[in-house]
Amino acid sequence: MSVTWNPWHGCRRVSEGCRNCYVYRIDGEHGKSGGEIRLNADFLLPLREGKQGWKVEPGETVYTCFSSDFLLEEADPWRADAWRMMRIRQDLHFVFFTKRIERLGGLLPSDWGEGYDNVTVGCTCENQEMADRRLPVFLELPLRCRAVVCEPLLGAIDLGPYLNSRRIAEVLAGGESGEGARVCDFEWVIALRNACAAHGVRFSYHQTGALLRRDGRIYHIPRASQHDQAKRAGLDLC
Numbered sequence: 001m002s003v004t005w006n007p008w009h010g011c012r013r014v015s016e017g018c019r020n021c022y023v024y025r026i027d028g029e030h031g032k033s034g035g036e037i038r039l040n041a042d043f044l045l046p047l048r049e050g051k052q053g054w055k056v057e058p059g060e061t062v063y064t065c066f067s068s069d070f071l072l073e074e075a076d077p078w079r080a081d082a083w084r085m086m087r088i089r090q091d092l093h094f095v096f097f098t099k100r101i102e103r104l105g106g107l108l109p110s111d112w113g114e115g116y117d118n119v120t121v122g123c124t125c126e127n128q129e130m131a132d133r134r135l136p137v138f139l140e141l142p143l144r145c146r147a148v149v150c151e152p153l154l155g156a157i158d159l160g161p162y163l164n165s166r167r168i169a170e171v172l173a174g175g176e177s178g179e180g181a182r183v184c185d186f187e188w189v190i191a192l193r194n195a196c197a198a199h200g201v202r203f204s205y206h207q208t209g210a211l212l213r214r215d216g217r218i219y220h221i222p223r224a225s226q227h228d229q230a231k232r233a234g235l236d237l238c
């Protein structure tokens with residue numbers, strides 16, 4: 001079981017993978033710019049109690065900060081409270097993805113040690129340039145559980161040197177959705193999957209994206225089918 005917790009909302013673009021960010025797209029549909037950064041009403045969600053105990057029940061996976069970046073500069077004043085909630089709710093598993101991994105080392109709470117057992121951090125790498133910039137930093141951080149998120153996948157990525165470290169538990173891959181989506185080549189996905197298979201790392205092909213190139217042909221995949229089509233490719237490694 002899983003829930004989504006968006007303690008704050010809004011972001012700023014930092015790299016190519018942000019070009020068609022859905023936070024901006026969804027805000028645009030509501031007449032907002034997407035650059036407006038604010039705390040959400042759900043900020044205290046992990047600590048909310050109902051009649052039967054915690055509203056978010058023990059054992060849930062909590063996907064954190066999916067309408068922003070957990071390490072966004074403007075969220076620095078709020079993050080200490082978010083860490084505190086993660087520490088209090090050790091019966092939950094928190095997962096956040098970031099394109100600002102270079103900031104994490106300076107933002108960890110004082111009792112972090114080698115990492116909280118109940119936090120997985122995903123480092124997003126949309127192409128080889130970002131993998132080569134972000135992953136060396138990522139691998140040196142004290143973390144209990146690391147994932148690499150290649151979504152939106154914008155080019156071929158050789159993850160082999162990083163998977164060799166044995167510090168990456170999982171790789172997720174997917175294409176880009178929405179207006180202006182860029183092509184994702186199936187061969188790029190296969191290459192990531194094969195690298196994971198060679199290193200005994202879990203792999204998940206999350207979604208095809210809107211434009212999939214396969215055997216030289218471009219397929220337009222409706223949003224409703226993107227997840228199912230990826231799963232039907234049978235590439236996942238558990």
Ligand code: SF4
Nearest residue numbers: 011012013018021068
């Ligand atoms: S870091 Fe993530 S949330 Fe922020 S602009 Fe880029 S894609 Fe959007």
